[in-house]
Amino acid sequence: MNLTLKIWRQKNTAAEGKMVTYQANDVLEDMSFLEMLDVVNEGLIAKGEDPIAFDSDCREGICGTCSMMISGVAHGAKGTTACQLHMRKFKDGDTITVEPWRAKAFPILKDLVTDRSAFDRIIQSGGFISVNTGGTPDGNALPIGKLDADKAMDAAACIGCGACVAACKNASAMLFVSAKVSHLATLPQGKPERDRRVLSMVKTMDAEGFGNCTVTGSCEAVCPKEISLDFIAQMNREYGNAILKNRAERKSSGD
Numbered sequence: 423m424n425l426t427l428k429i430w431r432q433k434n435t436a437a438e439g440k441m442v443t444y445q446a447n448d449v450l451e452d453m454s455f456l457e458m459l460d461v462v463n464e465g466l467i468a469k470g471e472d473p474i475a476f477d478s479d480c481r482e483g484i485c486g487t488c489s490m491m492i493s494g495v496a497h498g499a500k501g502t503t504a505c506q507l508h509m510r511k512f513k514d515g516d517t518i519t520v521e522p523w524r525a526k527a528f529p530i531l532k533d534l535v536t537d538r539s540a541f542d543r544i545i546q547s548g549g550f551i552s553v554n555t556g557g558t559p560d561g562n563a564l565p566i567g568k569l570d571a572d573k574a575m576d577a578a579a580c581i582g583c584g585a586c587v588a589a590c591k592n593a594s595a596m597l598f599v600s601a602k603v604s605h606l607a608t609l610p611q612g613k614p615e616r617d618r619r620v621l622s623m624v625k626t627m628d629a630e631g632f633g634n635c636t637v638t639g640s641c642e643a644v645c646p647k648e649i650s651l652d653f654i655a656q657m658n659r660e661y662g663n664a665i666l667k668n669r670a671e672r673k674s675s676g677d
């Protein structure tokens with residue numbers, strides 16, 4: 423099939439960007455979206471032009487780096503990453519727009535590549551558990567109920583791609599942060615630090631410039647791992663409890 427691509431080109435963070443039109447001819451329906459871009463780039467390189475910069479790593483829907491808006495939708499379709507989107511989803515003659523994530527907290531580095539290190543800083547502020555290292559513990563030493571295990575696994579499916587932020591009119595990162603907070607708060611290993619974790623991660627999220635959730639559900643609609651909005655509700659409860667406990671502790675210690 424032959425396609426018309428309108429792709430955002432921007433030399434660097436400070437430069438002005440613009441949409442540039444390219445033709446992608448003889449595209450095979452079994453190609454992934456990134457493979458199609460690879461072929462377009464080979465053509466650009468052969469002509470001595472600058473190839474389109476885009477991120478990718480695993481190309482298996484695991485790493486979350488292939489961030490791009492495809493025809494206005496994060497990753498181009500529900501429940502998939504751009505690397506797992508196949509060209510059979512498109513029709514011969516289609517015009518496809520390709521843009522980087524749209525969020526102030528994810529500045530554009532070049533073309534479709536954005537700086538998503540704000541997510542790393544949120545994780546650094548609390549998305550971990552502290553344990554003494556030593557011998558490998560027995561797998562069954564800490565029994566976890568089936569419901570909790572399933573819930574934690576659902577939250578842990580978040581790959582931190584940032585589609586939730588890009589789709590949200592407020593550029594809110596609450597689906598991402600809530601998945602990480604809920605994942606750890608649900609498991610026994612994460613309970614000792616649960617209050618400190620949620621307070622710190624929410625504070626960092628706000629400091630990084632992400633907006634607040636107004637429950638439009640656009641994040642859940644585009645999340646490639648279909649993370650549920652329920653985790654935002656759980657994070658709000660975790661946050662409220664942590665604030666109340668903090669206040670009560672300060673009061674009893676006379677602060």
Ligand code: FES
Nearest residue numbers: 481485486488505
């Ligand atoms: S390249 Fe890893 S999820 Fe797409």
